Amino acid sequence: MKLSPSVRQGSALIGIAGTMLLAGCAAxxxxxESTTDAPAPSASTSAAPSATSTxxxxxxxxxxxxxxxxxxxxxxxxxxxxxxxxxxxxxxDTVTKVDVxxxxxxxxxxxxxxxFIGGISxxxxxxxxxxxxxxxxxxxxxxxxxxxQALATIRxxxxx
Numbered sequence: 001m002k003l004s005p006s007v008r009q010g011s012a013l014i015g016i017a018g019t020m021l022l023a024g025c026a027a028x029x030x031x032x033e034s035t036t037d038a039p040a041p042s043a044s045t046s047a048a049p050s051a052t053s054t055x056x057x058x059x060x061x062x063x064x065x066x067x068x069x070x071x072x073x074x075x076x077x078x079x080x081x082x083x084x085x086x087x088x089x090x091x092x093d094t095v096t097k098v099d100v101x102x103x104x105x106x107x108x109x110x111x112x113x114x115x116f117i118g119g120i121s122x123x124x125x126x127x128x129x130x131x132x133x134x135x136x137x138x139x140x141x142x143x144x145x146x147x148x149q150a151l152a153t154i155r156x157x158x159x160x
C-alpha cells in the first residue's frame with residue numbers, strides 16, 4: 001500500500017508532536033522532587049527516642065549522609081511499654097545493614113521481638129531509607145511501631 005505525500009507528512013507530524021509531548025512529560029517528572037514525611041510517633045509511646053550516629057560525609061547528592069545510625073523506639077503492648085534499639089547503616093540513601101535489639105519486659109514480647117528481629121533484615125536491607133515503613137514483620141505488628149519511631153529519628157539524624 002502506497003501512502004500519498006500528504007498522509008506521510010501528517011503521520012510524521014503526529015509522530016514528532018507525540019515525541020515532543022512525551023519528552024516534555026519526562027522533563028517535568030524528573031525535575032519534581034518527592035519528599036516523604038516520616039511517620040509520627042504513636043501517641044501511646046512514653047519514652048522519647050534517642051539517637052547516636054557515626055556518619056561520614058557524602059558528596060554524591062544523596063539526601064542522607066553515609067554512616068551507621070542508632071536510635072531507640074518504644075511501643076505499647078497490652079502489658080507494658082516496650083523498647084527496642086535500631087541501628088542502620090546507610091550508603092547512598094540505601095540501607096545496607098540493620099540490627100535490632102530489645103529488652104523485653106513480658107514473655108509474649110520476647111517471642112514477638114525475636115520474630116521481628118529475625119525478619120526485619122529482609123524487609124529493609126537494599127531499600128531506600130525514605131521508602132521504609134514496616135507494619136508487620138514475621139507476625140509481629142507492635143514491634144513495628146517502635147521500629148518506625150526509631151527510623152524517624154534516624155532519618156532526622158542522617159540528614160544532619
